[in-house]
Amino acid sequence: MSVIDPIREGLARGWKVVDAAALSRDLDLECDVAVIGSGAGGGITAEILAQAGLAVVVVEEGPLVGSAEFNMREREAYPRLYQESAGRQTQDKGITILQGRCVGGGTTVNWTSSFRTPPRVLAHWGDAHGLKTVSTAALAPWFERIEQRLSIGPWQVPPNANNDALKRGCEKLGIPFGYIRRNVKGCANLGYCGMGCPLNAKQSMLVTSLPAALDRGATLVQRARVTQLAARGDRLAHCEARGIERNGAVLSPHTVRVRARHFVVSAGAIGSPAILLASALPDPQGLVGKRTFLHPTVVSGAVMPQKVDAYYGAPQTVYSDHFLDSAALDGPAGFKLEVPPVHPILGGITLPGFGAEHARWMTQLPHLQVVIALMRDGFHAGAPGGQVVLRSDGWPVLDYGMTDYLWEGVRRAYLAMAEIQFAAGASTVLPLHESSSAATSWRAARAAIESLPLRSLAARVVSAHVMGGCAMGADPTTSVVTEAGRHHHVANLSVHDASVFPTSLGANPQLTIYALSARMATGLAASLGKGAGGQAPA
Amino acid sequence: MPTRRQLLKVGIAGGLVLAGVRWLDRPQAVAASNYRFLDERSASAAAALVPVVLEGTLPGEAVARKRAIDETVEAFDRAVAGLSPAVQKEVEELFSILRFPPMRLMFTGLWSPLEESSAKEIGDFLARWRHSRFEIQRAGYQAITQLIQAAWYGNAASWTAIGYPGAPRLG
Numbered sequence: 001m002s003v004i005d006p007i008r009e010g011l012a013r014g015w016k017v018v019d020a021a022a023l024s025r026d027l028d029l030e031c032d033v034a035v036i037g038s039g040a041g042g043g044i045t046a047e048i049l050a051q052a053g054l055a056v057v058v059v060e061e062g063p064l065v066g067s068a069e070f071n072m073r074e075r076e077a078y079p080r081l082y083q084e085s086a087g088r089q090t091q092d093k094g095i096t097i098l099q100g101r102c103v104g105g106g107t108t109v110n111w112t113s114s115f116r117t118p119p120r121v122l123a124h125w126g127d128a129h130g131l132k133t134v135s136t137a138a139l140a141p142w143f144e145r146i147e148q149r150l151s152i153g154p155w156q157v158p159p160n161a162n163n164d165a166l167k168r169g170c171e172k173l174g175i176p177f178g179y180i181r182r183n184v185k186g187c188a189n190l191g192y193c194g195m196g197c198p199l200n201a202k203q204s205m206l207v208t209s210l211p212a213a214l215d216r217g218a219t220l221v222q223r224a225r226v227t228q229l230a231a232r233g234d235r236l237a238h239c240e241a242r243g244i245e246r247n248g249a250v251l252s253p254h255t256v257r258v259r260a261r262h263f264v265v266s267a268g269a270i271g272s273p274a275i276l277l278a279s280a281l282p283d284p285q286g287l288v289g290k291r292t293f294l295h296p297t298v299v300s301g302a303v304m305p306q307k308v309d310a311y312y313g314a315p316q317t318v319y320s321d322h323f324l325d326s327a328a329l330d331g332p333a334g335f336k337l338e339v340p341p342v343h344p345i346l347g348g349i350t351l352p353g354f355g356a357e358h359a360r361w362m363t364q365l366p367h368l369q370v371v372i373a374l375m376r377d378g379f380h381a382g383a384p385g386g387q388v389v390l391r392s393d394g395w396p397v398l399d400y401g402m403t404d405y406l407w408e409g410v411r412r413a414y415l416a417m418a419e420i421q422f423a424a425g426a427s428t429v430l431p432l433h434e435s436s437s438a439a440t441s442w443r444a445a446r447a448a449i450e451s452l453p454l455r456s457l458a459a460r461v462v463s464a465h466v467m468g469g470c471a472m473g474a475d476p477t478t479s480v481v482t483e484a485g486r487h488h489h490v491a492n493l494s495v496h497d498a499s500v501f502p503t504s505l506g507a508n509p510q511l512t513i514y515a516l517s518a519r520m521a522t523g524l525a526a527s528l529g530k531g532a533g534g535q536a537p538a
Numbered sequence: 539m540p541t542r543r544q545l546l547k548v549g550i551a552g553g554l555v556l557a558g559v560r561w562l563d564r565p566q567a568v569a570a571s572n573y574r575f576l577d578e579r580s581a582s583a584a585a586a587l588v589p590v591v592l593e594g595t596l597p598g599e600a601v602a603r604k605r606a607i608d609e610t611v612e613a614f615d616r617a618v619a620g621l622s623p624a625v626q627k628e629v630e631e632l633f634s635i636l637r638f639p640p641m642r643l644m645f646t647g648l649w650s651p652l653e654e655s656s657a658k659e660i661g662d663f664l665a666r667w668r669h670s671r672f673e674i675q676r677a678g679y680q681a682i683t684q685l686i687q688a689a690w691y692g693n694a695a696s697w698t699a700i701g702y703p704g705a706p707r708l709g
Contacts, residue, residue: 003708072705075613075692085620087684093677190706198708248622311702344691344702349684354664358687359594366701395622434668434676457676458669 003199006207007066015214017064020224020243023254029219031055032528034239034260036226036275039105040513041497042266043205043213044146045521050216052525057219057258058210059241061248061271062102064222066206070196074345077195081109083270084248090386091399094456095296096349098464099268101248102196103222104206106268107510110464111193111315111341112182112202114152115507116143117515118321124329124379129502130474133483134516142515150183150203152511157189160313162339165304165369167318169420170337177320180338183510184314191312191341224256227394229263229279235492236263262492262528264485265470266517269293269499273388273469274396276480282489287480289388291471292398293504294463295374298410299340299350300417301361302369302426309366310342316508323373323416324506330380333409335373336506337417342370350460352434361430371421373413375406378468378503382406385504388469402461407454410461414452418445432460465509470499485520496520572612574619575626580633584611584686586652590660591686595699606695613689629685632678645675 011017018027032054035042042058050056065080078086083099090097100106117139125131146152159167159179170177187201200207214220224241225248231237238259243252265272273289281288316338324334340346347368351361361368377383382405386398402410414431421429422442429445430438435458439445452459472495473479476488481500487493496517498509505512573581588607589596597603618629635641642648646663648655667679690696697704 073692075688079617079620084622084625085617087617087621087625089625092673093680094673192705246620248620312706344697344700345688348687348691354591354668354683354687355593355661358683359592362595362691362700364701391624393623395624397624457673457680 003067005066005068006200006211007064008068010211010214013215016217016219017214018219018221018256020221020241020254020256021245021252023243023252023256026254027256028259029057029221029256030259031057031219032260033262033264033524034059034258035264035266036239037061037105037266037268037271037497038103038205038210038220039100039266039268039497040107040205040510041517042264043104043107043209044514044517045264045266045496046213046218047209048518048521049525050213050218053530054525054528055217056213057221057260058213059221059224059226059239059256059258060103061225061244061267062100062105062223063246064103064220065196067196067198067200070198072190072192072195072198074195074343077109078345079246081196091397092401092456094402095294095400095461095463097294097398097466098462099270099466103210103220104204107204108196108206109194110204110508110510112184113316113338113508114147114181114183114511117505117512118507120329121503121505125502129471130478131472131483131502132474134472139515139519142519143511146511146514146518150208150514151185152181152183154179155182155184155314155317157314159317160191160310161304161306161308162310162313162342162369163316163318165302165308165424166320166337166339166371166420169424170320170322172423173420175320175322175420177318177322180317180319182314182317187314189313191315193315194341221256221258225251226267226275227278229275229281229493231279231281231490234490236490239263262494262524264494264496264521264524266495266497268497269466269469270388270396270398272495272497272499274390276470277388277390278394281487281493283480284489285477287471287478289469291378291385291502292388292400292469293377293385293467293501294400295465295504295506296377296402296406297372297374297462297464298413299432299460299462300371300414300421301351301430301432302371302421303364303367303428304369304425305367305427307366308369310339310368310370315339315341321506323413324376332412333380333383333406334376334506335409335413336376337420338372338374340370340372342368350432350462352432352436352460369421369424369426371417373410373417374465374506375409375413376504376506377406380405385468398466402456410454410459411449411452414449415446418442418449434458465498465504467498467501467504467509470495471502472500473502484523485516494520494524573615575629576611576615576618579637581611581615583633583636583652584614586655587660587682588686588690590657590664591683592690593657595690595696606690606693609693609695610686610689613692614685617685617689629681632681
């Protein structure tokens with residue numbers, strides 16, 4: 001089967017793409033809008049601005065890699081497409097963070113789960129955070145527009161056995177569950193979304209909005225880390241970027257300088273606050289980087305009598321919000337239940353233990369069924385989020401401590417997952433925790449989980465959703481940007497990505513980021529008027 | 539993984555000793571040519587850890603086993619080379635602790651170098667770190683085990699033993 005790689009085709013058509021790591025001298029660019037980051041926020045923004053006739057330069061830290069190079073091998077995909085080789089961790093190493101670092105950002109490597117922002121979360125943003133214009137009704141047309149653009153819809157294929165076990169367990173216990181909508185077109189149900197879709201079926205920014213922007217004359221600067229936004233008075237004059245090597249560690253001696261009328265920071269909820277902090281922009285209340293959320297996620301493994309083959313098939317198609325919906329937003333920690341894909345590296349590093357103990361689980365990989373619980377953070381004083389800080393070498397790191405409030409939710413999540421897995425027919429269940437022991441009955445699992453000591457670097461905690469740190473709001477004393485994404489203190493700066501969320505979502509964030517960014521970008525385009533250097537489509 | 543600041547929390551003496559270690563235990567002038575990050579001595583320490591961490595899924599036959607261990611150390615090296623400079627420095631400090639006798643004894647309880655320790659002695663040290671009351675030791679345990687596990691299970695040679703058929707063929 002020959003798959004057309006839209007990146008190769010676009011480059012052949014004459015896309016303007018600069019590899020900052022390969023520059024032999026400094027480079028100066030000028031445009032209407034510089035967009036920093038090419039993920040869900042930056043990608044959508046670039047397309048809308050380019051469509052409006054504005055000259056756009058997109059600066060992306062990661063490499064431009066297309067489907068021809070997506071080979072479904074973890075050991076090549078993780079170092080190439082993820083921040084810190086998929087080994088990014090919170091400051092205390094307690095939480096491993098999966099974050100994309102490539103053109104298309106997280107959308108190139110995510111698992112395609114598409115949820116509209118839960119209405120009660122949007123209502124809470126109004127009630128508790130004073131948002132006035134971001135509501136379920138206001139966002140509805142933006143969701144519709146994005147769903148159409150990115151082919152988001154129900155998944156017509158039966159769930160794989162890994163997802164089906166979650167469904168079966170919920171059914172048996174009378175726990176409400178649902179089917180996850182996905183942003184795919186012509187998906188062959190392979191299961192390797194996390195390593196880049198080799199078929200271009202996933203409607204990521206890489207194959208939709210970014211090609212559209214590039215076809216309209218936008219410039220992409222890849223492998224370029226923005227080190228500073230340079231202000232003159234209350235306006236930004238230019239941004240500076242340096243080429244990075246494959247491991248992200250080595251800065252090229254040459255600088256890319258982008259002058260623009262306006263700057264949109266879409267570098268993700270660790271990268272965006274980091275750029276603002278490094279640039280020492282006005283932040284009178286010290287809000288930037290604070291209230292950063294993760295949906296801290298805990299994991300339960302089960303051995304099923306039948307084969308599960310959790311490495312194959314659409315990775316996430318079934319979910320349950322029962323443990324979110326049945327709790328008050330500001331009550332005990334709620335959690336969303338989903339399943340992850342299980343490939344050898346991801347499985348290997350997530351299963352606890354070493355030696356024979358670890359091998360006993362690894363050698364049952366085809367029978368391994370895994371459920372994850374994503375904790376909703378940011379709604380209760382017991383889950384205030386973490387803080388993005390800059391290390392002495394300038395790299396950002398997230399200081400995020402698990403709290404007693406979250407650990408209490410983790411214990412209930414372990415219990416819920418184990419009960420569901422036994423109800424689905426598991427012969428053995430193991431909460432992924434260094435002190436847990438495998439249980440062969442629900443009764444035994446319950447007793448073991450109830451006495452499990454919960455602490456950092458014992459319970460396996462992961463995150464694939466970083467949110468907050470540049471909260472939007474009407475009040476400059478409690479937020480960093482307006483609900484239109486405009487910085488409260490710097491006239492020509494916006495933030496379009498998950499960092500504008502005032503709390504986490506309790507749902508996979510991509511569709512919320514797309515919709516908010518589309519809304520913000522459309523407003524921005526209108527306020528900037530006709531571009532000085534806009535070009536007709538190629 | 540330990541940072542010097544965290545070490546000071548564990549014991550001021552430990553932190554002060556570490557400052558000396560880094561001077562006394564500089565990487566050898568000639569790095570092993572196959573590696574991007576490891577030097578020869580760190581590579582042999584890593585090679586001693588691999589069969590303990592991966593017991594149960596490495597090939598039993600001697601030649602295949604040796605090759606699997608070598609390839610795991612090489613992939614371990616590549617993995618560390620892909621981490622941020624700050625984390626690379628922490629891994630370097632971790633190896634300093636594993637190599638420099640007073641530090642090794644104090645933090646791992648191992649009298650002999652890893653290369654001369656038995657699998658049981660290494661397994662006991664990993665188990666102590668795994669359940670340690672100090673976060674820094676639990677972090678060190680997780681760094682060692684996860685880097686080795688990622689290095690091995692990313693290698694197609696590991697897949698038969700765990701029943702992973704590999705990615706589907708396209709077309």
